[in-house]
Amino acid sequence: DFAEVIIGEDPRNIELIWERIFRTTFWGLGGGTVVNAAISAIDIALWDIKGKSLGVPVWQLLGGKTNDNLRTYASQLQFNWGENAGKQTLITPEEYAEVTRVAMADGYDCIKVDPVIFSDREDGKGPWKITGPLENRVIRTVRDRLAAMREAGGPDLDIILENHGNTDAISAIQIGKAVQDLRIFYYEEPCHPLNSKSMLEIRDNVDIPIAAGERIYTRFGYRPFLEDRSIHVIQPDICLCGGITEAKKICDMAYAYDCAVQIHVCGSPISKAAALQIEAVIPNFLIHEHHQRALNRESRATCLYDYQPVNGRYAVPDLPGIGQELTPETIERCSTVTVTRSKRYMS
Numbered sequence: 563d564f565a566e567v568i569i570g571e572d573p574r575n576i577e578l579i580w581e582r583i584f585r586t587t588f589w590g591l592g593g594g595t596v597v598n599a600a601i602s603a604i605d606i607a608l609w610d611i612k613g614k615s616l617g618v619p620v621w622q623l624l625g626g627k628t629n630d631n632l633r634t635y636a637s638q639l640q641f642n643w644g645e646n647a648g649k650q651t652l653i654t655p656e657e658y659a660e661v662t663r664v665a666m667a668d669g670y671d672c673i674k675v676d677p678v679i680f681s682d683r684e685d686g687k688g689p690w691k692i693t694g695p696l697e698n699r700v701i702r703t704v705r706d707r708l709a710a711m712r713e714a715g716g717p718d719l720d721i722i723l724e725n726h727g728n729t730d731a732i733s734a735i736q737i738g739k740a741v742q743d744l745r746i747f748y749y750e751e752p753c754h755p756l757n758s759k760s761m762l763e764i765r766d767n768v769d770i771p772i773a774a775g776e777r778i779y780t781r782f783g784y785r786p787f788l789e790d791r792s793i794h795v796i797q798p799d800i801c802l803c804g805g806i807t808e809a810k811k812i813c814d815m816a817y818a819y820d821c822a823v824q825i826h827v828c829g830s831p832i833s834k835a836a837a838l839q840i841e842a843v844i845p846n847f848l849i850h851e852h853h854q855r856a857l858n859r860e861s862r863a864t865c866l867y868d869y870q871p872v873n874g875r876y877a878v879p880d881l882p883g884i885g886q887e888l889t890p891e892t893i894e895r896c897s898t899v900t901v902t903r904s905k906r907y908m909s
Contacts (some may be wrong), residue, residue: 563587564600565901574615576608580807584780598779598802605805606836606884613883620839620884624810627842632876634850635672636665639711640679643668645857651686655710662714669873672849673715674722674749678729678737679708681712693730696737705740712744720747727751727777731760740767748773748795756783762792773797774828780804781812788819795848799826800836801850813844822848829855831865835879835886838869842878850876864892 570878583590583604596630613620621627634642639661640652666820680686682703685806692700711721723746725734728747733751748771753760755777765772773795778784780803787793796816800809813823823846825837832858841847851862852871855861862868866887879885 563589564604565903568604569901569903573608573611575806576605576612579608580605584804588737593779593783595777595779595802597845598804599721602801602803602805602808604760605807606800606832609806609836609839610883614709616649617882619878619880619882620806620836621842621878624806624839626845627878628845629842629847630840630878632838632847632850632878633672633783634670634852634871634874634876635720636668636670636874637674637722637851637853638724639665639673639675640677641854643854643857645859647854647857651680652684653680653682653684655706658707659710659714659809661720662711666715666719669871669875671718671874672720672722673832674750674851675708675711676724676726677704678725691730693733694724697732699742700734704737708741708744708746717745718805721745722747722750722773722850724750725752727753727755729753731763734764735767737772738764742769746770749854750774750797751776751794758786758790758792761787762790765792765794773824777797778800780808780890781815784812784815788815788821791819793821795822799828799833800840801830801833806836806840809840810843813840813846817844817846822846824848824851827851827856829853829858831862831867831869832886832888833854833883834869835865835884838876838878839884852876863889865889869883 564583564587567586568579571579583601609620620889641650643661643665679691679768681688681690729752731753750773753765755774761772771794774793775797776799798809798812803809823844825841827834827837841850866889
């Protein structure tokens, strides 16, 4: 489907190719996670080609740096923190306090945690109902975990509360009201990520900024959330929302609605490099996400350059393109697919 409108085109005509894929192909019009991931992958590759053909980083092509030395947070501390972290399921408030101290020792002054996903049992599993009116023990467990992190981190640590969309409007409001005195930085995916009306209800009832967007695709998907002001921080994933081309447009749209931007980055060295290109440029950049998975040695070894934050800050690379390359070993392990307008060959 996409091959018909891509093959034979000049790869530097990025806007033309993006528009043709999105507007003139059957699945481009339909959208969805898989389709938008494919569009995003193609688009990121095209920007990388263009930057490398000109010998400049993508951020230069997008307008130049507005930001450098990007503030970064340690993400998903419920899974522990560190390259050689032991236990992967944190349960007790004491464990949440300790992981906070570990992340801060690495130089982070902002952390993110999902204190809802694991139950209060030793293995973190059920029974643990987190939609509808909540049992008091659920609210108490969530608050105790966050309170322990606040106490361990002190008054100036910023804490992001993440629900992964597993709660609904009723339970998210209960949790938000129970913890808002802990001065939460923002409240991420407190309900289904595509339901702007529920997000708006939570926003109106909880005194914490609302964030969402990793599962929202293209500027058209973001439009209702921006127009009804249901979110304060948008979180587009460059590998899903439509690539660098579309992510930049989404961020620019958000700027008109006073929305800050935190690109969603879930550990891949390629997605990280692409995210840094946009974050360097946009004036409404808020903070960069450094996921626990980004510490994984196997993941880091897939690419030539191992970008890691220093003292909770990311330097934006100056290398051409997105500033990243797959290693020869990684390429060797991958299947090779040759696509023509009418046939596909695999080896």
